[in-house]
Amino acid sequence: MPKPIRFSRRTWVAGWVLLCGAGIAATAGLDAASAPDPRPEEPVSAECAEYIADIETQLAKAKQQGTDDGILAFSRSKVGADDCSDEIRDHFGGDR
Incomplete structure (x- = not known):
């Protein structure tokens, strides 16, 4: 059985930071895209x-x-x- 590749702690932390940053960016993009359009002002009788x-x-x-x-x-x-x-x-x- 081959020996698994070991990663340093810094590599794991950098990977998690990268994944979290990508998740935050994706969430911000989805929130901005789903913002409702402002209601058009209707005339008052x-x-x-x-x-x-x-x-x-x-x-x-x-x-x-x-x-x-x-x-x-x-x-x-x-x-x-x-x-x-x-x-x-x-x-x-x-x-x-």
């Missing part, structure tokens, strides 16, 4: 834009009056009005 402007006006009023405690409630009483919850969330940064 006129009704939602008006509602967002109304919210901003009320927020500015509350700030001027010194009642800007971070809590404001809004309600819509119109039946059949557009659902603007996604647009409001996007506008005020609720998607973070």
